[in-house]
Structure formats: C-alpha cells, structure tokens
Amino acid sequence: VPCGCARPGRNIRFATGIHPHQAGEWAGRVEEASAAVRRALASCGGVAVGEIGLDYHYDFSPRDVQQAVFAAQVRLARELGLPVIIHTREATPDTFRVLRDVGAGQVRGVFHCFTGDSAMAAEAVALGFHVSFAGIVTFPRATSLREAAAAVPADRLLAETDAPYLAPVPWRGRRNEPAFVTRVYETLAEVRGEPATVRAQIGANFEALFGGPRNGPPV
Ligand SMILES: [Zn+2]
Numbered sequence: 663v664p665c666g667c668a669r670p671g672r673n674i675r676f677a678t679g680i681h682p683h684q685a686g687e688w689a690g691r692v693e694e695a696s697a698a699v700r701r702a703l704a705s706c707g708g709v710a711v712g713e714i715g716l717d718y719h720y721d722f723s724p725r726d727v728q729q730a731v732f733a734a735q736v737r738l739a740r741e742l743g744l745p746v747i748i749h750t751r752e753a754t755p756d757t758f759r760v761l762r763d764v765g766a767g768q769v770r771g772v773f774h775c776f777t778g779d780s781a782m783a784a785e786a787v788a789l790g791f792h793v794s795f796a797g798i799v800t801f802p803r804a805t806s807l808r809e810a811a812a813a814v815p816a817d818r819l820l821a822e823t824d825a826p827y828l829a830p831v832p833w834r835g836r837r838n839e840p841a842f843v844t845r846v847y848e849t850l851a852e853v854r855g856e857p858a859t860v861r862a863q864i865g866a867n868f869e870a871l872f873g874g875p876r877n878g879p880p881v
Contacts, residue, residue: 675872677710677747678702685731686723696734703742709872711739712747713774716760719751729756736764739771745871746771748791754782761789772871775824776810783810787818792871794820797830797838800849812853816863817870819854821846 680688680695688695699711714735716728723731739746748771750757761769772792776783783793793814799807811819821843829838830845851860 675709676706677712678706678708679710679712679714679735679747680731681713682715682717682728682732682749683720683722685728688731689724689727692730692734695731696738699735700738700742703744708744710745710747710771711735711742712771713749714746715749716753716757717749717751718753718756725756728753729760732757733760733764736760736769740765740769745769748773749775751777754778758785758789761791765789770871772820774822775828777807778810779806780810780813783814787815792818792820792867794822795846795850796822796824797828797834797842797846799853800830800845801834802831808849808853811850816854816856816859817867819850819860819864820867820871821850821864 678699680699685695702708703711714732716725716732718725736746746765746769748757748761750773767790770790770792772794773783773786774794775796775798776786776793777798778786786793793810795807795811798804799811823838823840823843823846825838825840825842827838829836830842830849833842833845847861847864850864851857854860856863
C-alpha cells in the first residue's frame with residue numbers, strides 16, 4: 663500500500679537506490695537488485711533512483727560489481743523516467759562512461775556532494791545533469807570547488823546538507839544539521855555574485871529535477 667509520504671505538496675520526498683558500498687551484496691544478482699529498487703520506489707512513490715554510482719576510494723564492493731549494479735539502476739531510471747542521484751568518488755571516467763552508455767542522453771540527475779573541479783562540473787552539465795554542493799564548499803582550502811560552484815549554470819545548481827556529515831564552517835567537524843545548509847547557500851551566493859536569487863533558483867531547480875517523472879534529453 664503506498665504510504666503517501668511523497669505525495670505532491672508534502673515536504674519530504676525520497677529516493678531509493680543501492681549505494682556502491684552495498685553493491686557487493688548483489689554480486690551475480692543484478693536483475694534482482696534492479697527489481698528490488700523498482701519495488702521500493704513503487705511502494706512509496708519515490709521521486710529518484712539514488713544514491714547510486716561508484717566509489718573507488720573505499721572500494722567496499724568489487725569495482726566490476728559496482729559498475730554492473732550502477733548500470734542496472736541507470737537502466738531502471740531510464741525506463742521509469744526518474745532522475746538519478748549520483749555518488750562518485752575517485753571514479754570519474756567510469757561514472758561518465760556508464761551514464762553515457764546506459765543513460766544514452768535519456769537520464770537526468772544530480773552529482774550529489776560534488777567535490778570535482780570546473781572541468782568535471784562542465785562535463786556533468788553537458789550531460790544534462792545538475793551539480794549539488796555541500797558544506798565542503800565553505801572550507802577555506804576548497805578553492806577549486808568554489809570555482810566550479812561559480813561556473814555551474816544557474817539552472818543546474820543545487821545545495822544539500824549530507825547531514826550528519828560535512829558540516830559547513832563554522833560548525834566543521836561537528837554533527838551536521840539540515841539547518842546548517844544556509845551557510846552553503848550563503849557561500850554559493852557569494853562566489854556567484856547572486857545574493858538575491860540563489861535560494862529561489864535552487865528551489866526552482868529542485869522542483870524541475872525532482873518534481874515528477876520528466877526525464878528526457880536536456881532542453
Ligand atoms: Zn554519497
């Protein structure tokens with residue numbers, strides 16, 4: 663029975679996906695993995711498939727299994743017309759390869775907790791994706807990340823908490839809270855020179871991406 667938590671007008675929406683850290687549990691059962699995600703999405707009206715992707719930093723799952731489970735979920739998102747939420751760490755070329763080969767220009771989504779540079783952000787944007795920044799963008803040494811944040815087109819920019827991790831300055835190192843995302847907004851507004859519009863723009867971008875099944879080639 664659908665629980666209704668993701669009905670239009672509610673303030674909570676959710677995504678379901680198999681994270682690369684857990685991909686190993688589905689080794690040799692990729693079709694089952696995809697079916698499990700499909701069932702979970704249907705039961706509560708999930709608005710996106712994610713987090714999915716590749717994590718070669720921790721390598722908690724074998725890389726070939728991560729790639730197979732990731733690809734299967736991109737295929738599912740394409741079929742369902744849902745956006746994807748991408749987790750990628752030290753796996754940029756393989757992440758883009760899967761999105762290109764399997765998404766084939768038909769899947770949109772967001773690079774969550776983006777930590778790349780301007781070139782990577784540009785590649786994500788060219789692929790039709792949004793780019794989301796978390797508390798790291800406030801860290802003093804994150805100069806190249808702020809450069810990327812300044813360069814992302816206004817209609818592709820998102821912000822997030824990643825709570826309980828990655829609390830922004832001045833709460834760095836403490837447990838992150840959703841309310842702290844205001845500091846991420848402030849930093850984005852500052853580096854982009856858009857103090858008056860950045861909040862409304864990010865809200866509109868969120869609705870454009872997660873407001874309903876509107877996948878397709880970027881417009
Ligand atoms: Zn993640």
